[in-house]
Amino acid sequence: MTSAGSPGIPEAVAIPEEATIGPARAAEIRGRRQWPLPKLAVPGAPLLEVRDLKTHFKLPQGWVKAVDGVSFGLADGEALGLAGESACGKTTTALSLVQLLPSNGKIRGGSVELFGIDLVGKSERAMERYRWREISIVFQGAMNALNPVIRVRDQIAEPLRYRLGQSESVSRARAVELLDLVGIPKKRSDAYPHELSGGMRQRAMIAMALACDPAIVIGDEPTTALDVMVQAQILELLERLRRDLGLSLILITHDLSVLAETCDRVLVMYAGKVAEEGPVRRVFTAPRHPYTRKLVGSFPNLRGDRRTLEVITGQPPDLLAPPPGCRFAPRCEFAMPVCTEVVPPEVRFSDGVRVACHLYPTSDIAEVAAAVAPSPPVAAPAMPGTAAPTPPLQPPT
Ligand SMILES: Nc1ncnc2c1ncn2[C@@H]1O[C@H](COP(=O)(O)OP(=O)(O)OP(=O)(O)O)[C@@H](O)[C@H]1O
Ligand code: SF4
Ligand SMILES: [Mg+2]
Numbered sequence: 188m189t190s191a192g193s194p195g196i197p198e199a200v201a202i203p204e205e206a207t208i209g210p211a212r213a214a215e216i217r218g219r220r221q222w223p224l225p226k227l228a229v230p231g232a233p234l235l236e237v238r239d240l241k242t243h244f245k246l247p248q249g250w251v252k253a254v255d256g257v258s259f260g261l262a263d264g265e266a267l268g269l270a271g272e273s274a275c276g277k278t279t280t281a282l283s284l285v286q287l288l289p290s291n292g293k294i295r296g297g298s299v300e301l302f303g304i305d306l307v308g309k310s311e312r313a314m315e316r317y318r319w320r321e322i323s324i325v326f327q328g329a330m331n332a333l334n335p336v337i338r339v340r341d342q343i344a345e346p347l348r349y350r351l352g353q354s355e356s357v358s359r360a361r362a363v364e365l366l367d368l369v370g371i372p373k374k375r376s377d378a379y380p381h382e383l384s385g386g387m388r389q390r391a392m393i394a395m396a397l398a399c400d401p402a403i404v405i406g407d408e409p410t411t412a413l414d415v416m417v418q419a420q421i422l423e424l425l426e427r428l429r430r431d432l433g434l435s436l437i438l439i440t441h442d443l444s445v446l447a448e449t450c451d452r453v454l455v456m457y458a459g460k461v462a463e464e465g466p467v468r469r470v471f472t473a474p475r476h477p478y479t480r481k482l483v484g485s486f487p488n489l490r491g492d493r494r495t496l497e498v499i500t501g502q503p504p505d506l507l508a509p510p511p512g513c514r515f516a517p518r519c520e521f522a523m524p525v526c527t528e529v530v531p532p533e534v535r536f537s538d539g540v541r542v543a544c545h546l547y548p549t550s551d552i553a554e555v556a557a558a559v560a561p562s563p564p565v566a567a568p569a570m571p572g573t574a575a576p577t578p579p580l581q582p583p584t
Contacts (some may be wrong), residue, residue, distance in 0.1 A: 213263035216433035221400040229303025235261040241296035242283045251506045253279040255459040266436040268446035271456035277439045281405045323396040327408035333380040340376040365394040386417035405437040443486045455479045458514035465540030475542045
């Protein structure tokens, strides 16, 4: 049986209200920065604007179109979740932001504007100004990346010396403070990595990511290797740091309940493209894109009615030669002839959600204007169980 409303999200999870980070709050957050904005920053520019990003990998057979026209923004103090099946391009998107791509990876189009500065095309040397100082990443299992023969405190002090030119004593003192901030007591700061638990090592990696006071921290499955209790502690820590330090967070995880609990907005990716994006509450309680519906339906709901979890049959497409129209078409139960031929454009709705699917050829923003002079109703979508009103369908002929 399918529970109505939010098929996959545990109802015990408190889904945050929609983000309301206005200019005043953004300015207040920027005012708390430890370092000045980069010299090239455009005053008043949004924190991060990614437009039509195309990151491909070169193989002997051709280009793997891992990220293919992805756009999104991130406001000061906001948390954005990236969701989607394995191999849909989440990590590649994250690595593109800081240009830490494997050697066969290349950004072939689009822009990544940080404070209005386009990072695409910047030299390796120029990127050093932004990497870790403005955007840092915590990877899955990052704790295993700690050097086993160097004290944790000294490893955290290192970026402070090399990136910010701090003296040895100042950087060490700051490292101890950072460890304290993430819940590792001062007296443990001279421990070697093997003397700390997995959770503590992951905290140490978060301290390292925070060392240069970045505006954005990306967590790429930062808790996947940890047990659920430690996972909850790490997520709580990230949430506290976001609140206290005014950090913006990009969180990548397969666990939708973590996204629901931690993030303001969610971006659902499929085969290198954005399927749906919007406030987390809207997207998870009333998913519009057939792929989002499947994804949410495949996630267990601890508090809802007992139901059989949905399975997304088939495989994501080969990104060396993706299907010409909608990349989800071979697996979509709503596929129409147009879907196999034309890439669906993104449409925006008045509740802040955008969807790339031919089921929604127009947004409801236009329909608000049309409501002044109502027109005859159009057939409703055959998508049972959708909690919120979905925009009328106009199936192509
Ligand atoms: N170095 C590479 N060379 C060729 N293809 C690559 C390379 N790295 C990643 N890919 C391909 O790019 C696509 C996106 O991979 P990516 O790691 O970004 O996915 P993901 O969404 O992070 O997956 P997961 O959830 O499993 O971590 C996949 O098809 C992957 O096989
Ligand atoms: S565009 Fe067509 S195939 Fe793609 S998700 Fe929408 S209905 Fe399905
Ligand atoms: Mg990944």
